[in-house]
Amino acid sequence: MNEILEKTVLTPVTKKIVVNAPYVARKAQPGQFIILRVRENGERIPLTIADYDREKGTITLVFQEVGLTTRLLGRLEVNDSILDLVGPLGVPAELPEKGTVVAVGGGVGVAPILPKCKEMHKRGVKVISIIGARSKDLLILEEEMSACSDELHICTDDGSRGFHGFVSDKLKELIENGVQMDEVIAVGPIPMMRATCEVTRPYKIKTWVSMNPIMVDGTGMCGACRVTVGGETKFCCVDGPMFDGHLIDWQEAWRRVNMYRDEEKVANERCPNCGGVR
Ligand code: FES
Numbered sequence: 001m002n003e004i005l006e007k008t009v010l011t012p013v014t015k016k017i018v019v020n021a022p023y024v025a026r027k028a029q030p031g032q033f034i035i036l037r038v039r040e041n042g043e044r045i046p047l048t049i050a051d052y053d054r055e056k057g058t059i060t061l062v063f064q065e066v067g068l069t070t071r072l073l074g075r076l077e078v079n080d081s082i083l084d085l086v087g088p089l090g091v092p093a094e095l096p097e098k099g100t101v102v103a104v105g106g107g108v109g110v111a112p113i114l115p116k117c118k119e120m121h122k123r124g125v126k127v128i129s130i131i132g133a134r135s136k137d138l139l140i141l142e143e144e145m146s147a148c149s150d151e152l153h154i155c156t157d158d159g160s161r162g163f164h165g166f167v168s169d170k171l172k173e174l175i176e177n178g179v180q181m182d183e184v185i186a187v188g189p190i191p192m193m194r195a196t197c198e199v200t201r202p203y204k205i206k207t208w209v210s211m212n213p214i215m216v217d218g219t220g221m222c223g224a225c226r227v228t229v230g231g232e233t234k235f236c237c238v239d240g241p242m243f244d245g246h247l248i249d250w251q252e253a254w255r256r257v258n259m260y261r262d263e264e265k266v267a268n269e270r271c272p273n274c275g276g277v278r
Helices: 022-027 068-075 107-123 142-147 167-176 190-203 250-257 261-270
Strands: 004-011 014-020 033-037 045-053 058-064 084-089 100-106 126-133 151-156 183-187 206-210 226-229 232-235 242-244
Touching (some): 022 058, 022 084, 045 068, 045 084, 058 068, 058 107, 100 167, 107 126, 107 183, 126 167, 142 151, 167 190, 183 190, 190 206, 190 250, 226 242, 226 250
Parallel strands (some): 100 126, 100 183
Antiparallel strands (some): 004 014, 033 045, 033 084, 045 058, 226 232
């Protein structure tokens, strides 16, 4: 169990792995995540299930190597096993049955948005996707997103591919050009989701965001993922990860994202087994 069956390098810092996890695959739904550990005494990290195949009993994970554990995970190869993996966790995304949805994915946030687009596309919802990255080398899952979108817009911050600007700028352009949409789903870094919400707020377009970036243990025990939604405290891992973005206290969420920067730096420097991992 938990063997890596396929591994693809998507960008210099992003990898996709297909993992043998039949129990998770059997129940997984869009919006849910798993928790894994790569080594004994290692930290537990949450990763969104980017895809699942109930028949083959596999799940797909896409991750960016930003910290020690994701770097160690990135060193595992086909036939290696992940030490342990539990899920599916979190509340499945509430997806519409009809209408038009704009799916906005930034950076590695394109991975969590993919299963939602697939499901909506299957239901007959019109899916307009906007995916972006800092530059063209960091764009991921373009083909997969194209297959489940009625329209796909590509953006890069540096203009090296597609629209020159942020995904939220592209969304603004679509709205200003009169494109009708019933709701927006945005997944990516906190500043990107926040900017997307600020674009849709004046138009009162319902906007869902995924607060995965602030999760730590993912089981409701550590309390690190507290987020204020409409003045109420919610736990992202138990009550989410999807929330109405117009109700989120973004300043608090941003403080939370930066809370463990120093510890992450120390872990990277002190790890006895990660020499040379970059
Ligand atoms: S991530 Fe620890 S309580 Fe939610």
